[in-house]
Amino acid sequence: NAGVTQTPKFRILKIGQSMTLQCTQDMNHNYMYWYRQDPGMGLKLIYYSVGAGITDKGEVPNGYNVSRSTTEDFPLRLELAAPSQTSVYFCATHDKLRTGKSEKLFFGSGTQLSVL
């Protein structure tokens, strides 16, 4: 199993351009998340999804959009890229919340995005 796959690994955008960061998982997990990680900082939640057709905003959703048409895929869309969106983006998944069970996140390898 590949786990969580993110593409691309690196991307440079010009201000105002748009792009989609892809995330796909083969673990049949219901929950998927998008985080951004700025240098020296922790992970900030952008958007999350509890299942196909359901998405919700996290802590820092402005400037981003998501969709979840299938269990496997959770793309993140940047419509008008800004320098403040320069960051490393991580997609993560976990199985449904189960009391007493480990709720660990499985992370993809990340996308390093620079907006110039």
Next chain:
Amino acid sequence: GQQVMQIPQYQHVQEGEDFTTYCNSSTTLSNIQWYKQRPGGHPVFLIQLVKSGEVKKQKRLTFQFGEAKKNSSLHITATQTTDVGTYFCAGHRWGGGADGLTFGKGTHLIIQP
């Protein structure tokens, strides 16, 4: 909102020395998780603590969850070069839903041979 503070931000140690990072939450937590991120890599789950006062060990790593479920620590005994990386705690607030965890900013462990 919930805040998770982690200290220190950076820790330089000589190989063989011990290392400890501390995590404090502004609110009571349902559970706390610890992740390790190698330089240039992605966070990898280490452990989850659920019970008040819980202590778990993984070889040279010891994890503790405070009695009040608001703080936690990770202690590494006799560090090795393979321990290099950033260690994050992540708190799941009591009754929290699928909007996941609040991550601390991490402690960067730098080991000098």
